[in-house]
Amino acid sequence: MSDTIFTKIINKEIPAEILYEDELALAFNDINPQAPIHFLVIPKKTIITINDIESEDKALVGHLYWVAAQIARDKGFADDGYRAVMNCNENGGQTVYHIHLHVLAGKPLGWPPYQDRLKTV
Ligand code: 5GP
Numbered sequence: 001m002s003d004t005i006f007t008k009i010i011n012k013e014i015p016a017e018i019l020y021e022d023e024l025a026l027a028f029n030d031i032n033p034q035a036p037i038h039f040l041v042i043p044k045k046t047i048i049t050i051n052d053i054e055s056e057d058k059a060l061v062g063h064l065y066w067v068a069a070q071i072a073r074d075k076g077f078a079d080d081g082y083r084a085v086m087n088c089n090e091n092g093g094q095t096v097y098h099i100h101l102h103v104l105a106g107k108p109l110g111w112p113p114y115q116d117r118l119k120t121v
Pocket of ligand 1: 086
């Protein structure tokens with residue numbers, strides 16, 4: 001099991017603006033927000049990437065989306081809409097190797113989310 005900065009947040013060894021916590025998951029504001037509302041929902045269990053999700057984790061990953069939706073409803077942006085995404089590995093833009101659902105809201109979000117670095121000929 002590899003520890004990341006998120007393990008320290010789960011263990012309250014470093015501070016975070018926590019929005020929700022239960023026995024399975026934690027939600028907290030992203031330190032570098034990319035939208036007016038940007039928080040992360042993470043499992044307390046360390047799962048390194050999406051590729052490491054095992055059969056026994058399926059309900060846990062679904063729970064992360066459920067937590068996101070509860071917070072969206074409680075904060076009043078559920079009906080306006082939001083994006084809930086996970087990045088995977090280098091090409092997906094993952095920098096912290098403990099899976100996390102990014103929840104972005106508070107403005108219309110562009111799609112695709114990034115300019116593709118591939119050159120077309
Ligand atoms: P990734 O790039 O792995 O998809 O997303 C990692 C996210 O974690 C980034 O949006 C980054 O701003 C956020 N992040 C990294 N370190 C910290 C931290 O110490 N505290 C908080 N609240 N967010 C962090």
